[in-house]
Amino acid sequence: MILQLIISSIVAGSIYALMGLAMSITYKASEIPNFAQGEMGMVSTYITFVALSSFGMSFLPALFFTLLFAFLLGVFLEFAFIRRAKNPTPLSFIIITIGFQLMLYGFAGWKWGADQRRLDLPFSETKTIIQAGDVTISELNLATVAIAILMMGGIYLLLNKTKLGLAMKASQQNEKAAQINGISTKRILAISFGISSMVGAIAGILVAPIITLDPSMMWDPLLKGFAAAVLGGMKSLVGVVIGGFMLGLIENIFGFYISIEFKSVVAFVIIVVILYFKPEGLFGKHYVRKV
């Protein structure tokens, strides 16, 4: 039984980690916690749904269009709203992203209704791949973990081994200096939003088969992903991934042994307690303002 619990934790943790990474990419770039992340993933998932069911595409082209849409949506958020803010405070960005979240939520509800829809992926939840004793792993479980790990690797390579990643790092650390060296920091920020939106879209596609596709499907994954990112330290990619898996584990273990109803509450309480002792998250660096 404990093995099955660990497997469910890893599956849930993969999704939290993906959402956390999506939040972390933009947060690293701009210190903006993007509350619209979940809804951006949700709308992107609807694009997959429409491509699959209305246009009869096969999965890979549908995925391609979804990612393209997600990227453009991210760039749009940065270009149309974030960039326009004058003398912004951290709170103004929170409100802007919450505003965008509400817009997307309303739009999806208006366009597709509140009905719960089924998203059919090439890997299904009902097909069992491994069955050993009382441990079951479905196709979807395996695909979720595999895709998540693939994404994490991809993000790591992108941020650490490419010219784009270097430019992103440079503009995070010193915007002025990056500009002097010929980096368009605004364009870099827009691209960061685009990439993070793509990561969120993948998370959305993986979530949808588990809890059906509807406009509020990403609320829980967003909060958990955000919590995972905060737990790990917001700006540390490795920390965020570890935070995601930890959150999955805490939640599932607690849910099984004590109370399923309180499982998210307890997860959050544990996070608050950890933050009390490590205010910058487990892997975040403490920053002291100089006077």
Next chain:
Amino acid sequence: MRLKLKQDYFEDIELFEDRVPIFWSVVLLGFLFALPFFVKSYYLTILMLMSVNAIVALGLNLLVGNTGQISLGHAGFVAIGAYTAVLLTKAGAPFIVSFAAAGVVAALFGILLGVPSLKLEGPYLAIATLAFGLAVTVIIGRMDFLGGRMGVSVPKLSLKWTGLKYDTSLYYLIIIITILLTIFTRNFVKSRIGRAFQAIRDSDIAASSIGINLTKYKLLSFGLSATYAGLAGALWAFYLGFISPTNFNFILSIMFLATIVVGGLGFVGGSIMGAVVMTFLNIQLENITDVPILGSLIEKFSEAFMMHSAISNVSWVFTGLILILIVLFEPMGLYGIWLRVKLYWKTWPF
């Protein structure tokens, strides 16, 4: 420009700077008190809702606008206040006791939440307060003596002695409490404690260097802000007549935050304006298709491209858009617009 030369220091802290605002305040008060004799009780319920939202906004603005902290869990305090009041009223406590208790219990929870929040900033504080808001509703949902997830009906107050209709008496009660709290808040902001809050917002390092105890004042800010929410929660419960945990969800917390941003962060007048406008807007947006011109345009668009039966969702789109536009173009909110209009008229025609 009408320049008023101040003659002593008291004039700097007076409630009204000269006779004009006194006149308008009296007119407004008269209007509010005469209203029940002229309009249907539907309009009274709207005003009650505005007032309750205004009380939460006043408190939240002290925390967010004045002290520079953030709370994504204020609905939790409202819930605590509401359930405390219901529990005590059911046990036979008079209104004044259950009302005060709602504030006190919420304040205790506010201070409790404030303790871990002392060290947290930005997204870390956001997630901690958000967690609190979620936890409150889940826990209340589990308590059977509070009605659990199904909710609980709120006993009516004994307001017969007023000799008025129940709705009308409740209206007067809520309006009077709101006015008193508004005046208190305005005094508070101008006092040493209010100034200390703003000092923490602008520079916590400088604030501590001039002798402000950060721990004490941040906890006070959390506690006070929660008190307002708790008091508003009690009034809200009596106004609704029936409450359940879903009344106090995450979206409500977001709406409170939106209210003060739209109204104007750090301004008492902003809290009131925000509450009035956002409440009004929420009601209007629910019937957006009735708005001339725009309504029919939206309807046509909806029929052509969207799922027409789900057209009510358009209110979310507009709420979101309004939030973004306010932040982008009027960071001081409606109160900022009001200040500019006032200045314009003062200096008119120059």
Next chain:
Amino acid sequence: MALFEINNLTKRFGGLIAVDNLSFSIKKGEIFSIIGPNGAGKSTVFNCINGLYKPEEGSIQFKGENLIGQRPDQVAKMGIARTFQNLELFAHMTTIDNLLLGRHLHMKANLGQILGLNFRRSKAAKEEITHRRKVEEIIDFLELESARDQYVSNLPYGKQKLVELGRALALEPELILLDEPAAGLNQEEREEMVFWIQDIRDQLGVTVLLIEHNMQLVKGISDRILAISFGKKLTEGTPAEVLNHEEVIKAYLGEVV
């Protein structure tokens, strides 16, 4: 007895020793300056006194009381005010509100009394008026009348420095710590600042501890000067002694090979 005394103060950041075994003392009514090149650890000394940093070793005593381990607000309560090198003003408030905040420790009105603020005879209003009067005196003293009702973020840099000085004075401290009071000022403003600092000591009787790397300013007003480099004491004495000291010249101009 010295009003203020530091003994063997050491502050490390990881492997870096910012302040190294530093000792000095200040007499009441003195203007005492610490000079040193950039990065010599001057501001770190202030942050240790003020309670923002906790030093690893040594003692800091003010009027015989220990300062180490006290929070900044407790240090302020003991009668030590400070300014900051890069200004830490309350930017979204007016000059008068900034100065009134300096009176925070002297005001006592509690939550209950605030309710009565609207009535001229109430305790809270009376107290508020007394302190407003006091603040107006400081505005007079520093000639800040024109800036009185302006948001400090709209003021020119020189005025902002004065507002910060005024806020520190509003505490009515016994000792004031000035962190590079002339940095960023033009020639004229710098000369004015010299007068203010002298007036603070002569008219208000406040003991002054200041940090500067501008030698000219220090030379004119200091009673005694302490020169430090890389957190260590180079020398201490009258302006003439210190500024002609070989080590000091070396620290400033670099080694002559």
